[in-house]
Amino acid sequence: MGVVKKVPFSGTQEQKTALLQVIREHMHDKGALMPIMQKAQEIYGYLPIEVQTIISDEMNVPLEKIYGIATFYSQFSLYPKGKYRVSVCLGTACYVKGSGDIFNKLKEILGIDDGECTPDGKFSLDSCRCVGACGLAPVIMINDDVYGKLTVDDVEGILKKYE
Amino acid sequence: METVNIKINGIPLTVPKGSTILEAAKQAHIDIPTLCYLKDINEIGACRICVVEVKGAKSLVASCMYPVAEGMEIKTNTPKVLASRKHTLELILSDHDKKCLTCERSGKCELQKLCNDLKVEDDRLFEGERTHYEVDNTSAHMYRDNNKCIVCRRCAAVCDKIQGIGVIGANNRGFTTTIGCAFEMGLGETSCVSCGQCIAVCPTGALSEKDDTDKVFAAINDPDKYVIVQTAPAVRAALGEEFGFPIGTNVQGKMVAALRRLGFDKVFDTDFAADLTIMEEAYELIDRIKNGGTLPLITSCSPGWIKYCEHYYPDMLDNLSTCKSPQQMFGAVTKTYYAQKMGLDPEKIVMVSVMPCTAKKFEIGRPDENAAGVPDVDISITTRELARMIEQVGLNFTSLPDENFDDPLGRSTGAAVIFGATGGVMEAALRTAVEVLTGEKLNNLDFTAVRGTQGIKEATYNAAGLDIKVAVASGLGNARKLLDDVKSGKSEYHFIEIMGCPGGCVNGGGQPRQPASVRNFTDIKALRAHALYKQDAAMSVRKSHENEAIKQLYDEFLGAPNSHKAHEILHTTYVKRTVNQVL
Numbered sequence: 001m002g003v004v005k006k007v008p009f010s011g012t013q014e015q016k017t018a019l020l021q022v023i024r025e026h027m028h029d030k031g032a033l034m035p036i037m038q039k040a041q042e043i044y045g046y047l048p049i050e051v052q053t054i055i056s057d058e059m060n061v062p063l064e065k066i067y068g069i070a071t072f073y074s075q076f077s078l079y080p081k082g083k084y085r086v087s088v089c090l091g092t093a094c095y096v097k098g099s100g101d102i103f104n105k106l107k108e109i110l111g112i113d114d115g116e117c118t119p120d121g122k123f124s125l126d127s128c129r130c131v132g133a134c135g136l137a138p139v140i141m142i143n144d145d146v147y148g149k150l151t152v153d154d155v156e157g158i159l160k161k162y163e
Numbered sequence: 164m165e166t167v168n169i170k171i172n173g174i175p176l177t178v179p180k181g182s183t184i185l186e187a188a189k190q191a192h193i194d195i196p197t198l199c200y201l202k203d204i205n206e207i208g209a210c211r212i213c214v215v216e217v218k219g220a221k222s223l224v225a226s227c228m229y230p231v232a233e234g235m236e237i238k239t240n241t242p243k244v245l246a247s248r249k250h251t252l253e254l255i256l257s258d259h260d261k262k263c264l265t266c267e268r269s270g271k272c273e274l275q276k277l278c279n280d281l282k283v284e285d286d287r288l289f290e291g292e293r294t295h296y297e298v299d300n301t302s303a304h305m306y307r308d309n310n311k312c313i314v315c316r317r318c319a320a321v322c323d324k325i326q327g328i329g330v331i332g333a334n335n336r337g338f339t340t341t342i343g344c345a346f347e348m349g350l351g352e353t354s355c356v357s358c359g360q361c362i363a364v365c366p367t368g369a370l371s372e373k374d375d376t377d378k379v380f381a382a383i384n385d386p387d388k389y390v391i392v393q394t395a396p397a398v399r400a401a402l403g404e405e406f407g408f409p410i411g412t413n414v415q416g417k418m419v420a421a422l423r424r425l426g427f428d429k430v431f432d433t434d435f436a437a438d439l440t441i442m443e444e445a446y447e448l449i450d451r452i453k454n455g456g457t458l459p460l461i462t463s464c465s466p467g468w469i470k471y472c473e474h475y476y477p478d479m480l481d482n483l484s485t486c487k488s489p490q491q492m493f494g495a496v497t498k499t500y501y502a503q504k505m506g507l508d509p510e511k512i513v514m515v516s517v518m519p520c521t522a523k524k525f526e527i528g529r530p531d532e533n534a535a536g537v538p539d540v541d542i543s544i545t546t547r548e549l550a551r552m553i554e555q556v557g558l559n560f561t562s563l564p565d566e567n568f569d570d571p572l573g574r575s576t577g578a579a580v581i582f583g584a585t586g587g588v589m590e591a592a593l594r595t596a597v598e599v600l601t602g603e604k605l606n607n608l609d610f611t612a613v614r615g616t617q618g619i620k621e622a623t624y625n626a627a628g629l630d631i632k633v634a635v636a637s638g639l640g641n642a643r644k645l646l647d648d649v650k651s652g653k654s655e656y657h658f659i660e661i662m663g664c665p666g667g668c669v670n671g672g673g674q675p676r677q678p679a680s681v682r683n684f685t686d687i688k689a690l691r692a693h694a695l696y697k698q699d700a701a702m703s704v705r706k707s708h709e710n711e712a713i714k715q716l717y718d719e720f721l722g723a724p725n726s727h728k729a730h731e732i733l734h735t736t737y738v739k740r741t742v743n744q745v746l
Binding site: 009049050052053056057062063064065066067068071072073078 | 323328329330331332333334335336344345346353742743744746
């Protein structure tokens with residue numbers, strides 16, 4: 001059982017102080033949990049177990065309730081974003097042109113799943129919907145660089161540029 | 164009472180204002196099928212099985228949540244309604260592990276019954292992508308097989324809303340929505356207290372206790388082992404339900420006969436140890452009151468409550484009675500006193516307990532519960548598991564004769580049998596404590612203020628010039644309310660009884676599961692409790708300190724209540740735990 005934790009947590013005391021302040025300010029507001037989780041994600045960039053546990057302990061809310069919300073809404077992430085954020089378009093045009101295979105190849109090479117980050121913090125992988133470049137389908141983006149008309153065999157070479 | 168006039172299937176009906184269509188239909192002798200709905204626990208109108216037509220409404224409505232209104236015309240069995248319900252079931256089945264032949268719940272599964280009742284013929288109609296989940300076996304007492312889960316959320320609701328724990332809930336979204344713990348931890352890694360209320364409310368075979376019946380059969384069939392069984396008070400009040408007896412039938416005699424025929428060497432009664440618990444706990448209370456010990460004293464019979472206290476109120480562990488639970492006291496006395504008396508080797512005794520409880524499976528593994536150097540209790544099975552054993556060997560339970568427990572550890576009093584209902588331990592303790600304090604016989608043994616199924620009860624009793632203030636809570640959500648009032652100084656008590664399950668052990672997580680169709684309209688815990696109070700009222704000895712077998716135990720072995728020897732054998736220690744894992 002359990003989510004495999006691929007990235008060591010490196011939260012700082014400043015981040016914790018900021019989070020505790022947010023919690024103290026808002027914990028008695030009605031429906032405070034979601035805004036507090038949003039702020040927590042702003043502070044840490046993501047919501048790992050360490051951060052969710054602070055919220056749970058401070059607010060006396062079951063950790064499962066927080067995790068349930070974090071996994072329901074796609075705006076929340078359990079994993080940090082990498083130095084290089086790889087986004088694969090799984091929109092209709094890219095998908096019919098084989099972006100699903102490209103996505104699987106990236107998962108295989110990087111050894112991570114959708115939404116996760118490599119242990120060295122270098123690459124994170126996300127599936128996304130249309131990026132507005134259907135003419136270039138299938139498309140991936142790495143940070144702000146766009147790569148189009150790809151085949152599965154192109155993937156390895158593109159990643160090499162970022163190592 | 165304000166009423167409204169409605170029509171159900173053309174039949175005029177006057178029903179209380181505020182009723183749901185489901186409740187109103189019940190009055191018209193119509194059982195609308197439900198799946199996710201569980202009265203007072205899970206009222207979310209999500210599963211769409213209970214849909215009906217309401218004249219003027221745009222679409223079918225969920226009758227479990229929809230309130231009646233003046234002039235409303237409802238149809239519960241039109242082709243449109245029936246087709247919709249069937250369609251919903253077919254969709255559920257498209258992603259369901261349908262291995263009904265080997266499913267523990269088969270024959271008693273609410274989903275299976277609905278499929279039969281609504282004539283679902285093709286269980287693969289919408290089959291496409293399937294989810295596959297690993298079975299969670301990490302806790303001592305139960306497993307979760309999400310391949311059989313229909314995501315009705317009854318378990319999550321009872322855990323969060325009733326028990327105030329919330330270690331399980333819905334994770335992810337859409338097709339991948341699944342019930343589980345935070346960060347996909349196993350239940351055993353969380354602050355789950357093992358109460359088993361989630362199992363009691365699950366409509367399918369997704370949740371169940373870990374079955375230990377094979378271990379029991381193996382022990383019985385081992386010629387080197389001397390296998391002794393003890394049965395908790397609440398078991399006799401519910402076991403009959405598994406064999407068609409009405410809810411609230413006391414089947415003690417047949418239960419004893421069945422256990423004997425299953426091959427146990429001795430059939431004893433946990434009630435004996437309940438009397439013993441009262442002796443130890445009543446004297447502990449008197450000692451704490453007289454000598455300025457930590458008050459309020461809180462009972463320690465319920466292992467779900469104990470684990471809850473360790474996780475959520477670690478600063479109140481000193482308030483807990485140091486008494487082991489009756490199950491553990493029974494094992495401890497069996498493997499010391501009884502073994503010595505009968506010339507038995509404690510290592511060769513297998514102590515089996517039949518409990519209304521799943522947390523007892525956790526309790527038997529606690530440290531510091533091994534009076535004879537071996538675990539006090541070896542195997543703990545639930546009421547349901549006992550029923551399964553009886554079925555497995557082909558005993559015709561309904562026609563068995565009524566038999567009596569063996570001597571001497573089968574002897575007990577009326578005070579012990581009411582342990583199974585909320586307030587029972589309190590009443591039993593008061594019967595003894597008041598007589599010990601005043602030195603006089605009580606005229607009236609019925610402490611009625613602490614009876615009944617309310618979540619929190621309180622009362623004050625005067626004994627020898629002392630006002631003893633007591634409170635009783637059942638269900639951990641209620642326990643939390645009560646304890647928070649004690650901690651904040653809002654309430655002050657001398658003695659508190661807490662049971663982990665709402666209504667006490669009669670409604671324990673190991674008791675026979677009644678489907679929602681029964682639970683929504685019947686107060687099961689009250690009916691089962693009534694069976695125990697009836698037995699108490701009919702008994703000639705109703706006070707623990709008048710149990711001759713208990714007196715003999717103190718005379719021959721323990722000395723006096725709370726003696727050094729009694730402490731060594733019958734008392735225990737607790738562990739500080741946290742709510743979340745410390746990272």
